[in-house]
Amino acid sequence: MRKRTVAGAAVVLAGLGVTAAGGGRELLRRQAAIARRRIGKPLGEHAIDADRIWKKTYGDPLRLLVLGDSIAAGLGAERRKDTLGARIARGLAKELHRSVELRTAAVVGSESSALAAQLDGLPSSYRPDVAVIVVGGNDVTHRVPVGESVEHLEHAIVRLRSTGAEVVVGTCPDLGALREVPQPLRSLGSRMSRQLAVAQTHAAVRSGAHAVALARVVGPFFITNPDEMFSLDRFHPSALGYKRTAKALLPSVLTALGVADEVPFGHHVPAEVRPPDR
Numbered sequence: 001m002r003k004r005t006v007a008g009a010a011v012v013l014a015g016l017g018v019t020a021a022g023g024g025r026e027l028l029r030r031q032a033a034i035a036r037r038r039i040g041k042p043l044g045e046h047a048i049d050a051d052r053i054w055k056k057t058y059g060d061p062l063r064l065l066v067l068g069d070s071i072a073a074g075l076g077a078e079r080r081k082d083t084l085g086a087r088i089a090r091g092l093a094k095e096l097h098r099s100v101e102l103r104t105a106a107v108v109g110s111e112s113s114a115l116a117a118q119l120d121g122l123p124s125s126y127r128p129d130v131a132v133i134v135v136g137g138n139d140v141t142h143r144v145p146v147g148e149s150v151e152h153l154e155h156a157i158v159r160l161r162s163t164g165a166e167v168v169v170g171t172c173p174d175l176g177a178l179r180e181v182p183q184p185l186r187s188l189g190s191r192m193s194r195q196l197a198v199a200q201t202h203a204a205v206r207s208g209a210h211a212v213a214l215a216r217v218v219g220p221f222f223i224t225n226p227d228e229m230f231s232l233d234r235f236h237p238s239a240l241g242y243k244r245t246a247k248a249l250l251p252s253v254l255t256a257l258g259v260a261d262e263v264p265f266g267h268h269v270p271a272e273v274r275p276p277d278r
Contacts, residue, residue: 154207
């Protein structure tokens with residue numbers, strides 16, 4: 001597994017700037033430099049620790065595991081209750097009237113290749129009831145081949161499923177929502193992130209996981225309301241952004257747990273539980 005040092009949103013965007021040839025490549029490099037200056041690294045490299053039992057008084061705790069990158073880790077949230085994991089945990093507790101034990105293995109800056117290490121770092125006795133994976137943005141900015149990215153994702157899903165866990169994948173967000181990134185670099189990032197998201201969906205459902213197309217389900221909120229949905233660095237979600245993202249993921253999490261029977265637009269059920277064609 002390749003190990004990368006997190007340098008913030010602005011630095012990894014530079015990776016997109018070397019995908020073209022000749023003058024086009026030089027243009028993208030200049031635009032990546034502009035993005036680095038605009039975005040900076042105001043949030044640091046560590047998310048708030050939100051791991052705890054949420055709504056402990058409800059009892060009968062459900063074990064929720066969150067894997068992936070900085071969005072999964074909750075970077076940008078200023079309070080632990082506003083991280084993605086905490087938002088999902090609180091939503092589950094409300095719907096199920098059960099406490100939820102949150103464990104966050106996600107690491108800021110992770111690519112899909114880091115999922116194996118995140119799983120390896122868990123106690124051998126730990127068995128989550130449901131796992132949520134959000135990953136892919138760093139694969140795009142680091143130009144990881146799509147096939148390689150989805151292979152790592154698929155392996156992680158299979159490992160989790162073998163322990164009895166249900167799995168929900170939030171596919172790669174649309175990098176075209178990043179207004180601080182100039183054109184045509186932004187359009188290139190959008191196209192690449194959407195291609196990865198489609199591949200992630202196919203890999204997830206064929207491996208027994210649920211998939212949520214975040215670019216479709218929650219992406220429009222980030223595009224139309226960037227001031228409210230993005231945090232200080234204009235790259236990671238704000239508290240409201242995480243609230244919307246958790247709300248977008250929750251229907252599939254509930255369906256994976258057998259609580260809901262149907263999923264809305266942008267949600268995809270595993271191949272083996274999809275109803276037969278009529």
